[in-house]
Amino acid sequence: MSITASPIRQRTGQQRPTPATSGLPDPRPLTDYTVALTTVSGHARVTVTLSQPCIVRTPAWAFIDCTAGAKVYATSVTVVNNTTFYFDFPGPLSAAVGFVDVPYQDMQVQNFQGGFVVPGGKWFRPPVIL
Numbered sequence: 001m002s003i004t005a006s007p008i009r010q011r012t013g014q015q016r017p018t019p020a021t022s023g024l025p026d027p028r029p030l031t032d033y034t035v036a037l038t039t040v041s042g043h044a045r046v047t048v049t050l051s052q053p054c055i056v057r058t059p060a061w062a063f064i065d066c067t068a069g070a071k072v073y074a075t076s077v078t079v080v081n082n083t084t085f086y087f088d089f090p091g092p093l094s095a096a097v098g099f100v101d102v103p104y105q106d107m108q109v110q111n112f113q114g115g116f117v118v119p120g121g122k123w124f125r126p127p128v129i130l
Contacts, residue, residue, distance in 0.1 A: 044089040
């Protein structure tokens with residue numbers, strides 16, 4: 001009985017091209033979201049509601065202070081379910097903070113088809129420029 005081994009594939013050192021490396025848009029679907037600001041027991045809470053179910057881990061999205069251009073981060077994030085999570089701040093949020101900045105291809109929030117949340121930012125209130 002003769003056993004024939006399968007031929008060994010040799011790597012050529014080239015990676016398989018992706019849409020991004022080819023200059024094409026990423027074909028994975030994007031998930032949109034809405035943002036709402038509320039006050040809970042004297043501290044600010046920003047609630048994110050996704051337009052479709054996603055796997056939500058621990059997003060670290062930044063919020064932009066429009067007067068200083070600085071990024072402001074929440075002290076905690078709580079995942080409610082696969083479409084809702086919220087960011088809590090230690091006190092009231094400055095009136096100059098009104099823009100959420102979502103990282104490009106954030107691996108912390110992905111839809112079930114391998115896609116991501118729409119990157120960039122979204123206004124959740126008009127900022128008061130001081």
